[in-house]
Amino acid sequence: MEEIKVFCPATIANVSCGFDVLGLALDSVGDEMTVRKIPENSIRITKILGQDLPLETEKNVSGVAGLALLTKSDYEGGFEIEIDKRIKPGSGIGSSAASSAGAVWAMNELLGKPFSKLELVQFAMQGEKLASDVAHADNVAPAIYGGFTLVRSYEPLDIIPIPTPSELYATVIHPQIEIKTSDSRKILRTTISLAQGIQQWGNLGGLIAGLYQSDYDLIGRSLHDYIVEPIRSILIPAFDKIKANAIEAGALGCGISGSGPSIFALSKGESNAKKVAASMQETYKNIGVPFDIHISKVNTQGVKKIA
Amino acid sequence: MEEIKVFCPATIANVSCGFDVLGLALDSVGDEMTVRKIPENSIRITKILGQDLPLETEKNVSGVAGLALLTKSDYEGGFEIEIDKRIKPGSGIGSSAASSAGAVWAMNELLGKPFSKLELVQFAMQGEKLASDVAHADNVAPAIYGGFTLVRSYEPLDIIPIPTPSELYATVIHPQIEIKTSDSRKILRTTISLAQGIQQWGNLGGLIAGLYQSDYDLIGRSLHDYIVEPIRSILIPAFDKIKANAIEAGALGCGISGSGPSIFALSKGESNAKKVAASMQETYKNIGVPFDIHISKVNTQGVKKIA
Numbered sequence: 001m002e003e004i005k006v007f008c009p010a011t012i013a014n015v016s017c018g019f020d021v022l023g024l025a026l027d028s029v030g031d032e033m034t035v036r037k038i039p040e041n042s043i044r045i046t047k048i049l050g051q052d053l054p055l056e057t058e059k060n061v062s063g064v065a066g067l068a069l070l071t072k073s074d075y076e077g078g079f080e081i082e083i084d085k086r087i088k089p090g091s092g093i094g095s096s097a098a099s100s101a102g103a104v105w106a107m108n109e110l111l112g113k114p115f116s117k118l119e120l121v122q123f124a125m126q127g128e129k130l131a132s133d134v135a136h137a138d139n140v141a142p143a144i145y146g147g148f149t150l151v152r153s154y155e156p157l158d159i160i161p162i163p164t165p166s167e168l169y170a171t172v173i174h175p176q177i178e179i180k181t182s183d184s185r186k187i188l189r190t191t192i193s194l195a196q197g198i199q200q201w202g203n204l205g206g207l208i209a210g211l212y213q214s215d216y217d218l219i220g221r222s223l224h225d226y227i228v229e230p231i232r233s234i235l236i237p238a239f240d241k242i243k244a245n246a247i248e249a250g251a252l253g254c255g256i257s258g259s260g261p262s263i264f265a266l267s268k269g270e271s272n273a274k275k276v277a278a279s280m281q282e283t284y285k286n287i288g289v290p291f292d293i294h295i296s297k298v299n300t301q302g303v304k305k306i307a
Numbered sequence: 308m309e310e311i312k313v314f315c316p317a318t319i320a321n322v323s324c325g326f327d328v329l330g331l332a333l334d335s336v337g338d339e340m341t342v343r344k345i346p347e348n349s350i351r352i353t354k355i356l357g358q359d360l361p362l363e364t365e366k367n368v369s370g371v372a373g374l375a376l377l378t379k380s381d382y383e384g385g386f387e388i389e390i391d392k393r394i395k396p397g398s399g400i401g402s403s404a405a406s407s408a409g410a411v412w413a414m415n416e417l418l419g420k421p422f423s424k425l426e427l428v429q430f431a432m433q434g435e436k437l438a439s440d441v442a443h444a445d446n447v448a449p450a451i452y453g454g455f456t457l458v459r460s461y462e463p464l465d466i467i468p469i470p471t472p473s474e475l476y477a478t479v480i481h482p483q484i485e486i487k488t489s490d491s492r493k494i495l496r497t498t499i500s501l502a503q504g505i506q507q508w509g510n511l512g513g514l515i516a517g518l519y520q521s522d523y524d525l526i527g528r529s530l531h532d533y534i535v536e537p538i539r540s541i542l543i544p545a546f547d548k549i550k551a552n553a554i555e556a557g558a559l560g561c562g563i564s565g566s567g568p569s570i571f572a573l574s575k576g577e578s579n580a581k582k583v584a585a586s587m588q589e590t591y592k593n594i595g596v597p598f599d600i601h602i603s604k605v606n607t608q609g610v611k612k613i614a
Contacts, residue, residue: 017508018508018512019505019508020505020509021505021508021509021512022512150509150512150513150516151509152509152510152512152513152528152529153506153509153510153513153528158513158528160512160513160516160525162512162516188501189501190500190501190502191498191499191500191501192498192499192500192501192504193497193498193499194495194496194497194498194499194534195497196504197499197503197504197507197508197534198326198327198328199460200504200508201324201325201326201328201504201507201508201511202327202328202457202458202459202460203459203460204508204511204512205325205328205329205457205459205467205469205511205512205515206457206459206460206465206467208512208515208516208519209457209467209469209515209519212515212516212519218467221459221460221465222459227501227504
C-alpha cells in the first residue's frame with residue numbers, strides 16, 4: 001500500500017468525573033487525511049483544506065507526530081500528508097489530537113503495522129505537546145483506540161479501553177468563542193478537599209461500572225464533576241442553563257468537553273440526543289451566541305481507513 | 308421460619324485507591340450469629356461468645372441495627388440474638404459491620420425478605436454509627452452484597468456491586484496493636500493536590516475495569532493509594548517492609564485494611580496468597596510483633612444461612 005485516506009475522529013476528553021483520565025471518540029465529526037509514501041526520509045505536508053494551519057512539518061502537529069514515528073522506524077522513506085481539516089482548532093473536541101492520531105495511524109498502516117496502539121499514542125502525544133505544551137493522551141488515546149479510554153497512568157503510560165454501550169450518543173455544542181487550553185488550565189486550583197476527591201473517584205468508579213454493564217441510569221448518576229466544572233464553566237457562555245436544559249431534555253449527563261468551550265451531553269439513543277441538541281440550540285439562539293452543533297454515536301473504532 | 312443461624316463475613320474497606328468507596332467481603336473469616344423470633348416487640352441479645360461486648364440492645368451494634376429494621380417493619384414481634392464473635396473488634400476487618408449486617412440480614416430472612424439489600428445496608432449503617440460515630444457503608448455494603456461493592460454516593464445512598472474475578476484471594480495480617488478508627492481519621496489531611504486526586508481516580512478506574520475483565524495484572528497495576536496510605540501506615544508496625552515483602556512474594560497489591568492496623572494483600576490463586584502469608588508472618592516474627600493471619604477467597608455471597 002502506497003497511499004491511504006483515513007477518517008480522524010473528534011474526541012471528548014475530561015468526561016465529567018473522569019477529568020484528565022477519561023475520553024471518548026466521536027463517529028460523525030472528524031478530519032480526513034491522505035498519507036502517501038515518498039522516497040525521501042522526511043515528512044511533507046502538502047495541502048491543508050478548511051483551516052489556515054502551518055505547512056512546516058515542525059510546526060504542524062501531524063508533522064511532529066509523524067516525525068516521532070519515523071525516528072523509531074527502520075523505514076528509510078518518508079510520508080506526504082494532505083489534511084482536510086473539518087474540526088475547528090480551539091473547539092475543545094480534540095482538533096490537534098485528530099491530526100496527530102490520524103497521521104501516525106495512517107503511517108503505521110502503510111508500513112504494515114509495526115507499532116502497537118500504545119506506541120501510536122506515544123507518537124501522537126508529541127503532536128499534543130506542540131499544540132498545548134503538555135504531552136497529554138486524553139484525546140489521542142480515544143482517537144486511536146476508539147470508544148472510551150482510561151489513561152490510568154503516564155509513568156508508565158497505561159491506557160485501558162473501556163466498553164461502549166451500544167445506544168450511547170453524544171451531543172456537542174460549540175459556542176464560537178475562544179478559550180485557550182493554557183488559560184483554562186491556569187484557573188484550576190491545585191488543591192482539592194479530600195471529601196471532593198472521594199466523591200469524584202466514587203463517581204468515576206460508578207461511571208466505569210455503568211459503561212461495563214451498559215447501565216445507562218448508573219452512567220447518568222455518575223456523570224458529575226464537582227471539582228473542575230464549577231471553575232471552568234464560568235468561561236463558557238450560559239453553561240449552567242445549557243446543562244440544566246439538556247438534562248431536562250433527557251440527557252444522562254452534561255459537562256465541558258476537554259477544556260472547553262464545547263459542551264457535551266451523553267444520551268441513550270439518537271432520538272434523545274436530538275432532543276438535547278434542540279434544547280442546546282434554543283438556549284444559544286435565545287441569547288444570540290453563534291454555535292456549531294454535532295450529534296454522534298460514540299465511535300468504537302478510532303481512526304479508520306476510508307479509501 | 309422461627310430461627311436462623313448465619314455466617315457474617317469480615318470485610319476489607321478502603322481497598323487502596325478505593326478509599327472510602329470500595330470494599331470486599333472475606334469467605335473464611337467471620338462471626339456466626341443465631342437470630343430467633345420472639346413475641347415481644349423488642350430486640351434481646353442473650354449471649355455473646357468470644358468477646359466481652361455489651362449485651363444491652365442500645366449499646367450493641369447488632370441491637371441498634373436490629374432496632375432500625377424493627378422500626379421500619381410492620382412485624383409486631385421481636386428478635387433474640389446470640390453472637391459467636393470470631394472477628395476481633397478493632398482489627399480493621401469490619402468486626403462491628405459483621406454483627407450489624409448479620410443481624411439485619413437474618414431478621415429480613417425470618418420476616419420473608421420484606422427489605423432490599425440497600426435497605427439492609429441502611430439499617431446496618433446505624434450499627435456502624437454506634438461503633439465509630441460515622442454511619443459509613445464501606446464495610447456493611449460488602450458484608451450484605453458480597454464480593455466487591457462501590458459506595459458511589461451517600462446522598463442518596465448508591466451501592467454498586469462489582470464483579471469478583473474467580474481466582475482472587477486475600478491475605479490479611481492483624482498485628483496485635485490497637486488503633487482507634489477515630490484516631491486514624493484524625494491524622495488524615497483534609498486537602499489533597501489535584502494531581503494526587505487525578506492519580507487516585509485513574510487508578511480506581513483501572514481497578515474497576517480490572518475487576519470487570521478479570522485482568523489480574525491490571526488489578527495489580529491499579530492497587531495504589533498515594534494519598535491515605537502514606538499517612539496512616541506510620542501507625543502500623545513495619546508496614547513498608549510487610550508490603551514490600553508481600554509484593555516480592557507475588558501479591559498483586561497490598562494496603563491498609565479499613566483504618567488498620569490489619570494489612571491486606573490481594574493475590575491471584577490460593578498458592579500465591581499462601582506465599583504472601585508466609586512472607587508477612589516471617590516479617591512480624593522477625594521483629595517480634597504478635598499477629599493473627601487469615602487467607603481467604605473473596606466471598607461473593609455476603610452474609611449467608613448456615614443452619
